[in-house]
Amino acid sequence: MKKxxxxxxxxxxxxxxxxxxxxKETSSYAFDIxxxxxxxxxxxxxxxxxxxxxxDSAEPRFQINDGLNTQLVFGINVDGMSPGKPVMIDExxxxxxxxxxxxxxxxxxxxxxxxxxxxxxxxxxxxxVKLPMDNGEGQQWRSSPGNLYSKPFKIRVGSxxxxxxxxxxxxxxPPVPEPEDTEWIKHVKIKSEKLSEFWGRDMYLGxxxxxxxxxxxxxxxxxxxxxxxxxxxDDFGGFRxxxxxxxxxxxxxxxxxxxxxxxxxxxxxxDFYKRWNDPDFPRFIIIEIQHPTPYYDDSYAVNSASQGPxxxxxxxELIPHIEKEFRGMGEGWSRFLYGGSTGGWExxxxxxxxPEEYNGCFAACPDPIDFRAYCLTNIYEDDNAYYYDSEHKxxxxxxxxxxxxxxxxxxxxxxxxxxxxxxxxxxxxxxxIWEATYSPQGDDGYPxxxxxxxxxxxxxAVAEYWKENYDLRHILERDWDKLGDNLKGxxxxxxxxxxxxxxxxAVYLMEDFLESTTEPYYDGEVLYGDRAEHCWNxxxxxxxxxxxxxxxxxxxxxxxxxxxxSAPKGADLTSWRYx
Numbered sequence: 001m002k003k004x005x006x007x008x009x010x011x012x013x014x015x016x017x018x019x020x021x022x023x024k025e026t027s028s029y030a031f032d033i034x035x036x037x038x039x040x041x042x043x044x045x046x047x048x049x050x051x052x053x054x055x056d057s058a059e060p061r062f063q064i065n066d067g068l069n070t071q072l073v074f075g076i077n078v079d080g081m082s083p084g085k086p087v088m089i090d091e092x093x094x095x096x097x098x099x100x101x102x103x104x105x106x107x108x109x110x111x112x113x114x115x116x117x118x119x120x121x122x123x124x125x126x127x128x129v130k131l132p133m134d135n136g137e138g139q140q141w142r143s144s145p146g147n148l149y150s151k152p153f154k155i156r157v158g159s160x161x162x163x164x165x166x167x168x169x170x171x172x173x174p175p176v177p178e179p180e181d182t183e184w185i186k187h188v189k190i191k192s193e194k195l196s197e198f199w200g201r202d203m204y205l206g207x208x209x210x211x212x213x214x215x216x217x218x219x220x221x222x223x224x225x226x227x228x229x230x231x232x233x234d235d236f237g238g239f240r241x242x243x244x245x246x247x248x249x250x251x252x253x254x255x256x257x258x259x260x261x262x263x264x265x266x267x268x269x270x271d272f273y274k275r276w277n278d279p280d281f282p283r284f285i286i287i288e289i290q291h292p293t294p295y296y297d298d299s300y301a302v303n304s305a306s307q308g309p310x311x312x313x314x315x316x317e318l319i320p321h322i323e324k325e326f327r328g329m330g331e332g333w334s335r336f337l338y339g340g341s342t343g344g345w346e347x348x349x350x351x352x353x354x355p356e357e358y359n360g361c362f363a364a365c366p367d368p369i370d371f372r373a374y375c376l377t378n379i380y381e382d383d384n385a386y387y388y389d390s391e392h393k394x395x396x397x398x399x400x401x402x403x404x405x406x407x408x409x410x411x412x413x414x415x416x417x418x419x420x421x422x423x424x425x426x427x428x429x430x431x432x433i434w435e436a437t438y439s440p441q442g443d444d445g446y447p448x449x450x451x452x453x454x455x456x457x458x459x460x461a462v463a464e465y466w467k468e469n470y471d472l473r474h475i476l477e478r479d480w481d482k483l484g485d486n487l488k489g490x491x492x493x494x495x496x497x498x499x500x501x502x503x504x505x506a507v508y509l510m511e512d513f514l515e516s517t518t519e520p521y522y523d524g525e526v527l528y529g530d531r532a533e534h535c536w537n538x539x540x541x542x543x544x545x546x547x548x549x550x551x552x553x554x555x556x557x558x559x560x561x562x563x564x565x566s567a568p569k570g571a572d573l574t575s576w577r578y579x
Contacts, residue, residue: 028160028162029038029162030089031167032165032167033048033088033166034086034087034169035084035115036168037083039169039172040172042083043078045077045119045120045130046077047426048115048116049074049083049116049141049421050075051063051071052110053071053072053109053110053152054109054110055071060073060111061114064421071095073417073420074093074095074096074420075094075095075420091161094420095412101161106159109154109157111155113169114150118135119294121294123200125198131295132144134293137232138232138234138297138508139296140428141422145534146172148172148173149169149173150169150171151171185208186326187209188207189290191206192204192319193317194312199308205289208235209275210286210287213276213277213283221327222574223283223284223285224334224576225285225329225336226284226352226555227332227335228286228345228551228552229343229346230298231342232290233288236286244263244267250262250263258484259334261545268549272552282559282577284476284576290357293310293436295307295426296428300345300430302350302351306439306447313348325470332359333567333571334359336359336559337350337351337362338362338555340364340535341365341534345367345368347366348363348472348493349470351487351490352476352483352487353389355487357423360490360491363491363493364493365503365534365538366506368503369473369507370471370510370544371467371506373440373505373508374566375411379458379460380463383458384455384457386412397410398410401502403498403532403533405498411431419453425439426446435449438466438469438470439465448462449462463552476513477513484522488523492558493507493510493523493527495529496531496532497532507528511526529544535548539554
């Protein structure tokens with residue numbers, strides 16, 4: 001395949017420092033980065049990041065993204081980096097959004113370095129890999145406890161670059177406090193035997209558990225279980241026992257163009273607390289689970305080659321443990337799945353992978369559920385994920401839009417940022433976790449790339465593996481004769497028709513299949529929000545800014561209807577319906 005012009009430009013930047021030989025002889029772009037013995041006396045493995053920013057509003061580490069307001073980052077791997085011994089980052093090191101330090105404009109910059117620390121895992125597959133362990137923060141490189149960083153300081157980049165600058169990382173990110181139990185919310189953490197065996201060390205699963213009203217007063221009651229899937233929650237969200245703080249200073253939400261959105265959030269959380277205590281509200285247990293992996297803040301709740309048996313661990317270890325401890329019914333008809341975005345994909349995937357263990361899923365704005373619409377890429381037919389096919393014109397494939405279609409980033413940009421933050425699917429970002437979940441394991445123990453991270457050229461052999469194991473529409477179509485009876489009435493999907501990440505395209509394809517099924521008919525629902533952006537979850541009456549705060553109660557009427565229709569003869573339908 002003919003290489004795009006931009007690829008050739010980037011490659012030349014990467015290898016030849018993006019400048020003429022004359023400029024390289026007269027210019028200098030180099031930083032010596034080290035860490036002090038004050039933060040560690042032992043050598044470290046990891047990803048060393050150098051960040052530069054022209055924005056004084058925050059530290060550079062909090063200003064790195066693939067949007068229009070991103071600042072600059074450059075990254076390399078380090079093995080056995082020792083205290084006091086500098087590592088150089090110069091113009092040969094790949095960066096984002098500039099491929100080389102030699103490209104950055106003349107001006108004044110805040111400079112900061114950070115070491116994202118890796119640990120060594122001896123996997124049950126026989127491979128040894130180096131990855132960042134989650135340390136209670138939900139796999140965030142910029143705030144992970146134990147990571148080393150420097151305080152920002154200013155430098156000047158002139159027409160001849162910079163003289164060697166020394167950056168000393170003398171700060172360490174502190175541990176994250178554990179959330180405390182309350183009357184309503186309990187916190188569970190268990191060692192997973194299945195995951196510990198795979199990773200070669202103790203691995204844990206957790207959950208935040210919201211108890212129903214009257215839990216202590218009704219020891220005879222057993223409860224249905226609602227499982228909320230999503231990104232790493234630091235505590236149970238959207239539940240507040242007091243009215244909004246009268247002294248809270250209103251903030252502005254740029255996403256929703258709304259003043260005082262923080263007050264709205266507190267009011268919605270308090271309103272949910274009042275609904276939860278209403279005499280006619282059904283009594284459930286709701287859990288938000290924690291299952292970060294060394295690749296991401298969330299495992300995607302399925303078994304995978306590179307991450308291990310998270311699907312089995314959650315369904316057969318964590319869920320039964322919670323049901324036993326908090327008097328859950330412990331039967332498939334009494335369990336329900338819901339969530340949005342990552343959680344939307346998980347809710348549907350878990351229902352498909354474990355059809356008898358759960359009685360319904362409510363999947364809002366799910367990540368791509370048909371890989372013919374992997375956002376805007378068809379991984380089976382397209383040759384390149386970054387550029388549209390054209391003989392004479394080069395046009396990048398978008399990755400993010402607003403509800404009017406304005407573009408903020410492209411697939412190439414997002415993937416190049418990830419390549420800077422970490423190679424071998426180790427960036428902890430979106431495209432890499434899809435790869436870590438869906439790909440086969442490579443000979444080196446890391447996930448096999450779905451496409452060349454630099455050029456975007458798709459590996460169709462890997463795409464076929466994805467198709468047979470994780471393309472949910474394909475799996476349903478392929479196996480409907482086996483799955484249909486167990487999934488009838490259980491599939492509910494909701495998506496805005498202007499989803500920021502084009503996720504509605506895959507939902508259209510899934511709907512085409514579901515509505516064409518006849519033996520049996522799927523008997524669920526697929527709904528769209530007009531001009532609604534990401535995380536629309538099925539409420540046509542409220543704007544997205546409000547409905548996204550009501551996940552924990554908006555599906556309850558549908559769940560109650562499903563229980564009434566599907567509970568087995570003799571099932572307990574009364575002990576948990578007290579006033």
